[in-house]
Amino acid sequence: MDAHSMSVTSAAGKKTSRIYQDLKTSRLYGVSSRRQSIMDSVLKLETLDPSRRPHVGIVGAGFAGLKCADVLLRNGFRVTMLEARNRLGGRIFQERLPNGHLIDIGANWIHGTTENPIMDLVKETKTTVGVWDNHSCIYDEDGRLLPLEEGEKYSTLMWDIIEDAFEYSNKHGANIDPGRSLLDFFQEQVVKRIPDTQEDYQRQRRLLLHMAELWGNFVGSPLRTQSLKFFWLEECIEGENLFCAGTYNKVLEKVAQPAIDGADIRYKTRISEIYGKSMAQNNMARVKTADGQVLEFDEVVVTCPLGWLKKNLQAFSPPLPDRLCQGIQNIGYGSLEKVYISFGTAFWLSPSPGESRIVQGFCQWLAPNYAQDSNPNRCLSEIVELGSLGAAAHPTLLFYLYGEQSQHLTSSLRSLPSRKEKDSFIYDYFKPYYSRLPSYDESNADCQPTACFATDWLDDDLAGNGSYSNFQTGLLEGDKDVIAMRSGVPKEGIWLAGEHTAPFVALGTVTGAYWSGEHVARRITQGYWRGREKEKERGVVGVVVDGEKGAEIQG
Numbered sequence: 001m002d003a004h005s006m007s008v009t010s011a012a013g014k015k016t017s018r019i020y021q022d023l024k025t026s027r028l029y030g031v032s033s034r035r036q037s038i039m040d041s042v043l044k045l046e047t048l049d050p051s052r053r054p055h056v057g058i059v060g061a062g063f064a065g066l067k068c069a070d071v072l073l074r075n076g077f078r079v080t081m082l083e084a085r086n087r088l089g090g091r092i093f094q095e096r097l098p099n100g101h102l103i104d105i106g107a108n109w110i111h112g113t114t115e116n117p118i119m120d121l122v123k124e125t126k127t128t129v130g131v132w133d134n135h136s137c138i139y140d141e142d143g144r145l146l147p148l149e150e151g152e153k154y155s156t157l158m159w160d161i162i163e164d165a166f167e168y169s170n171k172h173g174a175n176i177d178p179g180r181s182l183l184d185f186f187q188e189q190v191v192k193r194i195p196d197t198q199e200d201y202q203r204q205r206r207l208l209l210h211m212a213e214l215w216g217n218f219v220g221s222p223l224r225t226q227s228l229k230f231f232w233l234e235e236c237i238e239g240e241n242l243f244c245a246g247t248y249n250k251v252l253e254k255v256a257q258p259a260i261d262g263a264d265i266r267y268k269t270r271i272s273e274i275y276g277k278s279m280a281q282n283n284m285a286r287v288k289t290a291d292g293q294v295l296e297f298d299e300v301v302v303t304c305p306l307g308w309l310k311k312n313l314q315a316f317s318p319p320l321p322d323r324l325c326q327g328i329q330n331i332g333y334g335s336l337e338k339v340y341i342s343f344g345t346a347f348w349l350s351p352s353p354g355e356s357r358i359v360q361g362f363c364q365w366l367a368p369n370y371a372q373d374s375n376p377n378r379c380l381s382e383i384v385e386l387g388s389l390g391a392a393a394h395p396t397l398l399f400y401l402y403g404e405q406s407q408h409l410t411s412s413l414r415s416l417p418s419r420k421e422k423d424s425f426i427y428d429y430f431k432p433y434y435s436r437l438p439s440y441d442e443s444n445a446d447c448q449p450t451a452c453f454a455t456d457w458l459d460d461d462l463a464g465n466g467s468y469s470n471f472q473t474g475l476l477e478g479d480k481d482v483i484a485m486r487s488g489v490p491k492e493g494i495w496l497a498g499e500h501t502a503p504f505v506a507l508g509t510v511t512g513a514y515w516s517g518e519h520v521a522r523r524i525t526q527g528y529w530r531g532r533e534k535e536k537e538r539g540v541v542g543v544v545v546d547g548e549k550g551a552e553i554q555g
């Protein structure tokens with residue numbers, strides 16, 4: 001998830017809130033800390049002959065896979081990580097701009113600060129985070145900066161409507177027509193909130209609707225396709241949204257360390273086929289690599305992104321259960337992309353001569369009618385500027401794009417042969433926007449772009465050719481779809497983890513990916529613990545695997 005997020009559930013409402021109930025059940029999965037310590041002492045898998053310790057294969061070494069490995073290793077399992085890339089972190093990754101600044105090309109926000117384990121890691125690693133005041137710098141359709149008061153009015157109205165939409169979706173989700181979108185809700189609300197008795201009401205309504213388009217930067221898909229019925233699933237953890245100014249790199253290092261120390265990590269190992277236990281005589285789950293190697297495990301955790309699963313259902317044998325396949329197909333997958341452009345100085349932090357406004361934090365250009373050649377559909381542009389991030393500041397603008405604009409920009413850049421041509425395409429494409437910022441002067445070298453970087457998650461099949469899961473119109477049973485994915489197929493030794501299987505309150509986020517890996521590892525551990533208990537009762541020697549539902553399978 002990116003740029004914005006909302007938490008609307010009050011502390012008092014948590015007891016009845018579906019997302020908080022789900023968080024409670026899915027995170028703890030019946031494993032109290034007391035029980036966990038009993039498990040640790042009874043299980044003592046590490047005391048087993050290493051060759052008899054249960055061996056788990058984890059496909060993918062993003063946050064879900066890394067956290068899963070950590071918990072399994074701590075419980076005495078043998079872990080092999082199979083990662084198609086030559087690096088760890090998946091959709092958490094940093095690049096260096098040609099001018100030396102380190103940037104996150106995937107996640108860079110921490111969504112929610114209350115009881116968020118990522119926040120603990122941020123503190124532990126002394127990662128610099130930033131937060132901006134909600135000053136609204138909004139350029140209207142003609143490229144004029146709206147007066148502060150007017151900008152704040154639209155911004156406040158927009159977030160109020162979003163909050164109401166959450167409440168509406170929460171309360172009436174069951175009866176909302178699956179075809180209704182967040183845009184439909186906005187269209188009704190703007191008429192209510194800006195009555196036709198107000199002067200200039202049509203322009204006001206129009207601007208507010210344009211403003212609402214920035215919701216797309218949160219989910220990676222347009223407002224008009226955001227499901228209203230399942231809008232409640234987009235609610236985030238309580239607290240602030242912090243920008244990871246120092247990048248996610250130290251947090252990634254911390255999360256990866258246990259796997260680096262204790263797991264067998266095989267890089268450049270792309271898995272193309274996954275076989276459940278029922279496909280083998282010896283009751284082992286297996287994976288086949290793209291170069292034909294077959295590896296055998298007691299359990300396999302698949303953390304490939306939802307977009308990958310959608311395109312690779314045939315990779316599983318026996319086929320995944322129908323309900324699980326439906327879940328994978330039904331949940332949407334966004335296309336958020338990011339473009340960083342650095343300049344000689346952060347000129348936007350100084351007011352233009354004779355003006356008082358500067359741009360700090362967020363800024364939006366609504367439905368521009370002044371960039372017809374490059375942006376004929378008048379897609380909104382939005383930035384956060386990184387020049388005011390204290391010690392971590394650099395004179396860089398970070399643009400967010402989604403939907404058709406992401407498609408257009410990434411495919412245009414792919415068609416250009418050289419870095420130089422790509423860079424000039426980016427500078428020209430975004431010039432209608434950055435050239436309107438305070439103190440911009442074309443003749444001043446400090447206002448010239450000096451370096452840029454554009455992401456292309458859409459072209460990355462290991463990221464599922466997109467950004468992260470979301471909830472699109474037409475969705476009938478979004479919550480059950482997520483639960484079906486989260487359940488996996490334990491009796492086959494096939495488990496799914498990843499942001500798409502996260503607790504509802506953290507779907508699509510780094511925190512969600514982390515929790516999902518932890519959750520699956522605990523379920524697997526608990527299954528083996530139950531197996532060992534039964535073993536002890538019967539005096540059996542050898543590992544008995546007890547699947548999640550309690551069906552005993554001989555190991």
Ligand SMILES: Cc1cc2nc3c(=O)[nH]c(=O)nc-3n(C[C@H](O)[C@H](O)[C@H](O)COP(=O)(O)OP(=O)(O)OC[C@H]3O[C@@H](n4cnc5c(N)ncnc54)[C@H](O)[C@@H]3O)c2cc1C
Nearest residue numbers: 001060062063064084090091107108109271498499510513
């Ligand atoms: C542009 C963008 C911005 C984002 N912004 C934010 C944000 O600000 N805040 C936030 O909380 N979240 C954000 N997210 C979402 C966040 O990055 C993800 O939710 C999280 O990183 C997902 O972790 P994961 O482990 O589920 O998946 P991944 O990180 O994608 O890990 C899956 C791993 O599996 C590997 N893999 C895939 N297929 C195979 C295969 N066949 N064989 C072997 N390996 C395979 C991949 O290479 C990858 O390493 C953003 C994502 C994007 C793309």
